[in-house]
Amino acid sequence: EAQVTQNPRYLITVTGKKLTVTCSQNMNHEYMSWYRQDPGLGLRQIYYSMNVEVTDKGDVPEGYKVSRKEKRNFPLILESPSPNQTSLYFCASSTGGGVTDTQYFGPGTRLTVL
Amino acid sequence: KQEVTQIPAALSVPEGENLVLNCSFTDSAIYNLQWFRQDPGKGLTSLLLIQSSQREQTSGRLNASLDKSSGRSTLYIAASQPGDSATYLCAVRQTDSWGKLQFGAGTQVVVTP
Numbered sequence: 016e017a018q019v020t021q022n023p024r025y026l027i028t029v030t031g032k033k034l035t036v037t038c039s040q041n042m043n044h045e046y047m048s049w050y051r052q053d054p055g056l057g058l059r060q061i062y063y064s065m066n067v068e069v070t071d072k073g074d075v076p077e078g079y080k081v082s083r084k085e086k087r088n089f090p091l092i093l094e095s096p097s098p099n100q101t102s103l104y105f106c107a108s109s110t111g112g113g114v115t116d117t118q119y120f121g122p123g124t125r126l127t128v129l
Numbered sequence: 130k131q132e133v134t135q136i137p138a139a140l141s142v143p144e145g146e147n148l149v150l151n152c153s154f155t156d157s158a159i160y161n162l163q164w165f166r167q168d169p170g171k172g173l174t175s176l177l178l179i180q181s182s183q184r185e186q187t188s189g190r191l192n193a194s195l196d197k198s199s200g201r202s203t204l205y206i207a208a209s210q211p212g213d214s215a216t217y218l219c220a221v222r223q224t225d226s227w228g229k230l231q232f233g234a235g236t237q238v239v240v241t242p
Contacts, residue, residue: 019172046228048228048230050232055234056234057218057232057233057234057235058173058218058220058232059232060229060230060231063228063229063230065228071228073229074229074231105172105173107173116161116163116178116222117163117175117178118163118165118173118175118220118230119175120165120172120173120174121172122171122172123170123171123172
């Protein structure tokens with residue numbers, strides 16, 4: 016089954032404790048992206064990757080890191096989480112272009128930073 | 130900078146009525162526009178994708194139109210059903226910064242039996 020998986024689905028942590036949210040897709044997609052969703056603000060893009068070893072900032076990259084060492088994986092790293100990073104996070108992937116640019120989203124990771 | 134707006138933020142209609150959802154964007158230099166559905170606590174599901182060269186796309190009861198010159202897209206859902214209750218979001222991909230995807234805040238729809 017074609018899917019995007021994220022882990023963990025729920026996470027409660029404390030300020031300053033490094034964490035990683037994993038994202039994996041099994042569709043051989045070149046394009047992957049991370050978003051955060053906050054009430055009233057919609058989805059805002061954090062980082063995206065056009066292919067392996069190619070990443071770029073979205074609209075809200077501060078406080079986040081990403082890496083794309085393999086095509087299927089695109090982890091989101093919070094080196095020193097703060098309470099304002101409490102949010103619902105989504106990973107997405109697509110083939111990257113043309114009529115097949117349909118975005119496939121993961122189920123989301125709800126992060127709480129105390 | 131591209132701004133994507135969806136008005137209204139919430140909408141309630143009786144079952145059977147046609148739904149009309151609006152999405153407006155400020156920069157017409159878009160590569161494509163997508164409509165998504167989000168159920169509570171779930172991820173987003175793509176409904177329709179319209180290329181910048183297209184005027185509309187259809188899938189079953191759903192029809193999406195695109196007017197680039199006026200910066201607008203409309204999603205029509207015919208003969209609404211309670212199962213159509215969800216939040217609907219639109220997103221645009223820019224021509225000049227292809228990797229970025231800009232979302233509207235969404236319209237929350239409730240279809241009452």
